Amino acid sequence: MGKITVLGDFEKVFPSSPKVRELEQKGYTFDYAEPRSDSDTVEALKNADIAILVRERAKMPRHVIEQLPNLQMISQTGSGTAHLDKGALEENNIKLTLTGGTSAPSVVELTFGMIIGCMRQFTVHRNHLMQEQWKQIPGFELQHKRIGLIGYGEISREIAKVAQAFQMEPVTWRPTGEKGDEEIPVLELDELLATSDIVSIHVRLVPELKNVLNREKLFKMKKGSVLINTARGALIDNQALIELLESGHLLGAGIDTYPEEPLTENPFKNCPNVILTPHIGYITWEVLQRFADISLENIIGNLPTLSKQ
Template sequence: MSPDTPRIVVTRALPPAALEPLHTVGDVWVSPHDRPLSVEELHEAVRGAAAVVSMLNDRVDDAVLAAAGPDLRVVANTAVGYDNLDVPAITGRGVLATNTPGVLVDATADLTIALLLAVTRRVAEGDRLVRSGAAWSWDVSFMLGSGLQGKQLGIVGMGSIGRAVARRAAAFGMDVVHHNRRPVDIGGSRQLALDELLETSDVVSLHCPLTPETRHLIDAAALHRMKRGAYLVNTARGPIVDESALAAALHDGTIAGAGLDVYEDEPRVHEGLRDLDNAVLAPHLGSATVETRTRMAELAVENVVAVLTGKDAVTPIAVTSNSVPSR
């Protein structure tokens, strides 16, 4: 391609078929590493780029933008959340930021229910027991868990994923309540103040974005407001939960259990969580279906192609108070 051909940087491998349209509009560089790029590698990779297809573990801040230089036109984040993007810094340089909303709603809601069942019915704990080869036998009190019928599910963040979880929970006979930053009228669910939701729910499921206001929203005080037999599920963002406080609460029985798909400092997990039988730990699998991850890649690519061909992006990120970088 000619020297004027736009340079497109993809920070981690995506399905080749999804990437194919990029080759029609630019010179594509895909990271050869099966891991996140270091800060230094990311700075080097983006130099002279017109477009960057980023992943949720790429921190795109002013330093990355400066390294990219004046040709940068779009940062396409391959995720629905964008707390890894300094959106005001990006848009302040006249660069467009995009994400991949909508396509991972069902996959993440399904995983939320999977974690809920795994922790309340002790599925992962039972799996470890069987694989260990330890002796066990059935009796009426063996590995008792908690049923869901008639229990209250408190959803924090009633966006698309929260609503999808509510629909699934209703099929299990759960009573759904919710807390949302802005009041929303959801059939079959009552809006509660956060403290009341924490104090009355048998399961609390987190689906809010990570912002400065929601960082450590679930801290030691919040955990102590929960019922002693309650469960916490987090498929949103790790830093919404104070992991140290959660590990202590699970260890001393302040709450009964937790199902986690996200962590404060991924891929590191707080050591206090790893040895607890009442913690089910998944490695950020919320969107991990073939169909969903492929569609996420396709949507990120569609955004890049649109911008580089002078069209409107499919899913631009609007600059709001929640676009302030939070980590």
């Protein structure tokens, strides 16, 4: 009946989902590909009726979409769509579904791992020990510290709950979304930056928020504070952040996302007080399995509406 191609399933999670068997019983066949370029994506999808995209591992700009006349549907894992030309999808009558924010628990846990690692200077201590130097540098407790959350979606709400369990004071700046239902104080961005011991970013990369923490804003951060970015790399000015880390104005930073991925040249190589991870906020086996199951359920639920059989 049709062909489904999964792009970017590096961890090989999809084949084990029972939803694959359900779709195979309906007559669909599955292919898997790991494209590294736009031309790879076109080649992988040229005969596909449905594409499943694992996060932003494969981009779908207009010139790619227009070379895929058979494509009827994209089942996207996660809720980010910055890598998709949604206008081109609509013009070509390609349906788009999302799995939503199924990765919140994993991102919350990584965020707090980075916070604790920065406040207790894990990387600095590791570097000393690797050089056979025994140096005990005092760190800071989390209790009674203010954590400023940029954005107030599902992830920020969960972080606020965990922060309160640590006896921290969560506050937020909320640039988008419905306002008025906040359970924590809402501040202007400048006040949040100037008064927070930890600033953690949790907003989507939309045009109006690109470089939201530019040089001017970053230099307003409280001396001795920590910045955590598990959202998107293009939200901050990395060069300004590096200057603040190297000068000691910031105690540390935890960075999981970068303006260009994969990261090929490390701009933080001279910053011993930074924790770097390769965009793993959502990468746990539990999240990947939820992505697989829900994206396949989205396909099953939309089969009656697909017209190009």
